[in-house]
Amino acid sequence: MNLFDQRNPFVALIVLGSLIILIYSSWGIYAVSERSRQLDQFEHYQPYWQSLNLQNYAYVIEEGCMFASKTSATVRGGEHNFVQFENQHFGGSATIEYFFDQAAQAIKEAHHLELRFNGDYGFPEVIRVDWSKDIIDDECFYRVTKFKQHEL
Structure with missing residues (x-):
């Protein structure tokens, strides 16, 4: 009896089992490489943002976990001022540094993460976790929009 005879049902099981293992292995490799890419981006952009040492800028924060809020943030001389547009009882005081903290935590702990950084200034523009x-x-x-650097 030849094990790899095409009429042998064990051949189908071996082939299907091998395909399933190959598919799951590929998915696992992708998941690990995606986390590695996100960590590399984080490690590149966070020091870049810090090196800019911006003291005067403005941005709009859109954030949500069950509830959503939209807030305008203005930074003058390093001091933050927040004005809430929507949903006055949630969010509204997130700084760029807070978004970096959330991104770092999500890279370590999240099941799924979409992370996009601003190419000009290096802050996290979009975090979906x-x-x-x-x-x-x-x-x-978390989304940062309408970022604008102000000159004094």
């Missing part, structure tokens, strides 16, 4: 695959409604997002 699903903290756990087993929990519904634990997804959060």
Whole structure:
């Protein structure tokens, strides 16, 4: 009896099992490489943002975890001032440094993460995170828009 006879049902099991292992291995390699890419970007952009040492700028914060808020932030001489546009009872005081902290935590702990940095200034522009695959409604997002550097 030849094990690899095409009429042998074990051949189909071996082939299908091998394909399943190959597919899951490829997915695992992608997931690890994506985290590595995000960590590399983080390690590149955070020192760049800090090196700019901007003292006067403005931006709009959109953030949400179950509830969403939109806030305008103005920084003058390193001091933050926040004006909330929407949902006065949630969020509204997130600094760029806070977004870096959230990105670092998400890179380490999140089930799924979408992370995009601003090419000119290096701050996290978009963070979309699903903290756990087993929990519904634990997804959060942070978005920085309308960033503008001010000159005194």
